[in-house]
Each structure stands twice: as structure tokens, then as C-alpha cells.
Amino acid sequence: MTIWFDETFEGTRFGLKVTRTLYGAQSPYQRIDIFETEAMGRVMTLDDAFMTSERDEALYHELLVHPAMLGAASPRRVLVIGGGDGGTVREVLRHPCVEACVMIELDELVVRACQTHLPTIGTAWDDPRLDVRFADGIDYVKTSDEPPYDVILLDGTDPVGPGAVLFEHDFFAACKRMLVEGGVLALQSETPILLREAFLETQKKLSALFGAVAPYFGAVPLYPSGLWSWTFCSDTRDPLAPDGARAEALEPSLRWYNRDVHRAAFAQPSELRRALAAMHAR
Numbered sequence: 001m002t003i004w005f006d007e008t009f010e011g012t013r014f015g016l017k018v019t020r021t022l023y024g025a026q027s028p029y030q031r032i033d034i035f036e037t038e039a040m041g042r043v044m045t046l047d048d049a050f051m052t053s054e055r056d057e058a059l060y061h062e063l064l065v066h067p068a069m070l071g072a073a074s075p076r077r078v079l080v081i082g083g084g085d086g087g088t089v090r091e092v093l094r095h096p097c098v099e100a101c102v103m104i105e106l107d108e109l110v111v112r113a114c115q116t117h118l119p120t121i122g123t124a125w126d127d128p129r130l131d132v133r134f135a136d137g138i139d140y141v142k143t144s145d146e147p148p149y150d151v152i153l154l155d156g157t158d159p160v161g162p163g164a165v166l167f168e169h170d171f172f173a174a175c176k177r178m179l180v181e182g183g184v185l186a187l188q189s190e191t192p193i194l195l196r197e198a199f200l201e202t203q204k205k206l207s208a209l210f211g212a213v214a215p216y217f218g219a220v221p222l223y224p225s226g227l228w229s230w231t232f233c234s235d236t237r238d239p240l241a242p243d244g245a246r247a248e249a250l251e252p253s254l255r256w257y258n259r260d261v262h263r264a265a266f267a268q269p270s271e272l273r274r275a276l277a278a279m280h281a282r
């Protein structure tokens with residue numbers, strides 16, 4: 001019997017043929033499943049939404065991390081909120097200038113399940129610079145009195161249900177509070193095709209807080225519509241000026257990101273450019 005797993009999202013349905021079920025559990029926060037698929041390798045879903053796959057995770061994680069890391073000036077302290085599969089911290093820790101990477105993940109069970117069943121994604125769990133904490137990232141940025149960070153990366157779920165708070169103005173303002181002057185915040189900012197309004201609203205909220213807010217785009221075949229966005233935010237750093245020497249040293253170890261991909265990602269398709277201009281005017 002052929003088993004398919006389908007994610008339904010905003011009037012679409014994307015399915016993968018499952019060859020083996022590896023893990024399934026209900027945590028205090030969400031349903032977690034990991035399975036093997038014919039097309040995308042091992043895949044994790046949270047509450048029946050695709051989160052990551054071995055086949056295309058680099059397209060997502062490298063684009064979330066490297067524009068911010070190469071846009072900031074030699075980042076030493078990095079904060080990751082979410083990112084329980086370990087792909088984001090793996091990319092952060094490729095940068096030799098990083099001295100400390102704090103990862104705040106709400107759901108310990110996600111990390112434990114990924115450590116066991118997605119070892120090709122989380123390859124940096126043992127890095128001594130990594131400090132993984134199981135806590136609420138929103139509380140942390142609102143209340144922490146720890147030193148600020150050079151880069152903050154938000155690797156959360158979709159802005160529906162419990163994930164919606166990760167796209168609110170107060171949360172973004174609290175993240176800014178935890179950034180050094182001239183620091184960079186980068187986040188996954190959803191599909192500009194199926195969640196156009198949420199994408200635009202996110203840009204608007206961020207633009208009220210940061211001098212430079214630049215959305216950028218790339219393909220993530222696992223995610224609804226296949227076209228994904230991330231957003232680079234800073235008061236002083238130029239998203240189009242990644243550190244060339246550090247990028248050159250990094251590129252041979254990466255699957256997807258390079259400086260040409262970086263430039264192309266920040267190009268705004270006409271329809272989105274018009275929508276962003278209209279959003280800024282209203």
C-alpha cells in the first residue's frame with residue numbers, strides 16, 4: 001500500500017510518498033512526526049506542516065543564516081530562536097568568528113527527536129560554542145539581562161495558531177532590544193505568494209523598527225507554493241554588502257548559498273516590488 005503525507009495550506013495540498021515512519025509523538029506543544037520519503041529524504045512535520053527535509057534544508061537554512069552573518073561585522077555572539085532541527089545553528093557555527101551561539105527552543109522533544117532521526121541536519125550539537133536552552137524565546141528577549149547579540153535569527157513556524165506571536169511588533173521590538181547597535185536580525189518571513197498579506201504586514205512592522213529592512217527570496221520546494229522569503233533588518237548594515245573575504249572562505253563548504261545567490265535573492269520581482277511600495281505608502 002502506498003502511503004502519502006499531505007500538507008494542506010491556504011487552499012493548496014502538497015504530498016510526499018512515505019517509505020518509512022521513523023518517529024511520532026505528541027509533545028506538550030505540538031504533534032511531531034519524522035518519516036522517510038522517496039523524493040525528499042527524511043522529513044519532519046510539526047502539527048502536520050512540513051518543517052524540514054534532508055533534500056532541501058540547505059536551501060532554507062543557508063539563506064536564513066548567511067546573509068545576516070556576512071552582513072554583520074564579524075559577529076561573535078549569535079542568538080537563534082526556534083530552529084529545533086539544528087540546521088540553523090549548524091550554519092551559524094560554520095563562521096569561525098562566532099564565540100557563542102545561544103539557541104532558545106520551546107520544545108525539547110523536537111530537538112531530541114531530530115538528534116536521533118535527522119542526524120544529517122543537526123551536525124553541530126556538540127560544538128562547545130553552542131548553548132541550547134529549552135525555554136520561551138519571547139520571554140527571553142523581553143526579559144533577559146544578558147549581553148546583547150551581534151546577530152539574531154528567528155527560525156520559527158508559520159504565523160498561524162501559537163506561531164503568530166513570533167510575527168508581532170512587540171516581539172520584534174524585544175529582539176531589537178537584544179541586538180547590539182549595528183546588529184542584524186534575520187527571520188523567515190513566509191511565502192509571499194500564499195500569505196501575501198502576512199508577508200507585507202511583517203515588512204511593515206519591521207520597517208517601523210529598523211532603518212534597513214530588506215526581504216529576499218528563494219525556492220524551498222518543501223514549503224507551500226515553493227517560493228519562500230526571509231528578511232534582513234538592521235539600522236546600519238547594508239544587506240547587499242556581504243563580507244567578501246569571509247564569504248569566499250565559507251562558500252566551498254555550502255550546498256546552495258554563494259555571493260551570486262545572495263545578489264539574486266535580494267532582487268524584488270515586479271509584483272512584489274509594487275506590493276511593497278504600496279504597503280510603505282499606506
Ligand code: SPD
Pocket residue numbers: 049050051052083084085086087088155156157158188223224
Ligand atoms: N511552512 C513552514 C515554515 C517553517 C519555517 N521554519 C522551519 C524550521 C527549519 N529549521
